[in-house]
Amino acid sequence: MRGGEELDGFEGEASSTSMISGASSPYQPTTEPILALIAFICIETIMECSPCEGLYFFEFVSCSAFVVTGVLLILFSLNLHMRIPQINWNLTDLVNTGLSTFFFFIASIVLAALNHKTGAEIAAVIFGFLATAVYAVNTFLAVQKWRVSVHQQSASDYIRARTESRDVDGRPEIQRLDT
Numbered sequence: 001m002r003g004g005e006e007l008d009g010f011e012g013e014a015s016s017t018s019m020i021s022g023a024s025s026p027y028q029p030t031t032e033p034i035l036a037l038i039a040f041i042c043i044e045t046i047m048e049c050s051p052c053e054g055l056y057f058f059e060f061v062s063c064s065a066f067v068v069t070g071v072l073l074i075l076f077s078l079n080l081h082m083r084i085p086q087i088n089w090n091l092t093d094l095v096n097t098g099l100s101t102f103f104f105f106i107a108s109i110v111l112a113a114l115n116h117k118t119g120a121e122i123a124a125v126i127f128g129f130l131a132t133a134v135y136a137v138n139t140f141l142a143v144q145k146w147r148v149s150v151h152q153q154s155a156s157d158y159i160r161a162r163t164e165s166r167d168v169d170g171r172p173e174i175q176r177l178d179t
Contacts, residue, residue: 032100032138033073035131036066039104042124043111054107054114058124061107065100065131072096090149094142101135104128 040062049055072093075081081089108128115121 031134032097032131033066033070035127035134036062036069036100036104039124039127039131040066042120042127045120046118046124050116051114054110055121058107058111058128061100061103062124062128062131065104065135068096069100088149090142090146094139094146097135097139097142101132101139104132104135108132 040059043055043059043062046055076089081087108125108131111121111128112125115125
């Protein structure tokens with residue numbers, strides 16, 4: 001375990017991030033990449049577009065979100081993140097979910113505005129907004145998890161500093177001024 005964090009789940013579960021936050025549903029960790037994949041598939045079935053920029057932007061956002069979130073999901077599921085303690089995984093999850101929320105929201109609005117009312121475009125917009133909602137909820141959970149980890153880290157730093165400051169008598173290289 002990193003920095004005194006406690007696992008939310010069972011031994012071997014990667015539950016130190018909000019992506020896998022000990023939720024009661026076993027399907028919660030895969031909701032985001034699945035919605036991103038479905039949105040990407042919907043957008044890929046479109047054969048014609050007049051202004052294609054909105055479609056391309058939505059395609060880029062949905063594919064990027066699927067790949068990045070999928071990679072993080074694999075890292076967390078296999079506990080590979082525990083082998084790289086130099087990375088603040090709570091912050092990494094927060095940044096990923098926050099950026100995905102923002103870009104999915106913008107891409108969904110743009111695609112909805114440039115929509116030609118085809119079934120695939122409508123489905124892509126719907127799944128885009130669903131993905132936005134799921135990423136937004138996970139961003140909220142990631143912020144809470146990050147705040148807890150920052151508070152725990154600052155509390156442990158304070159305790160360590162207080163303990164070291166009381167240990168002056170045991171360190172001859174530091175002279176006491178009150179003697």
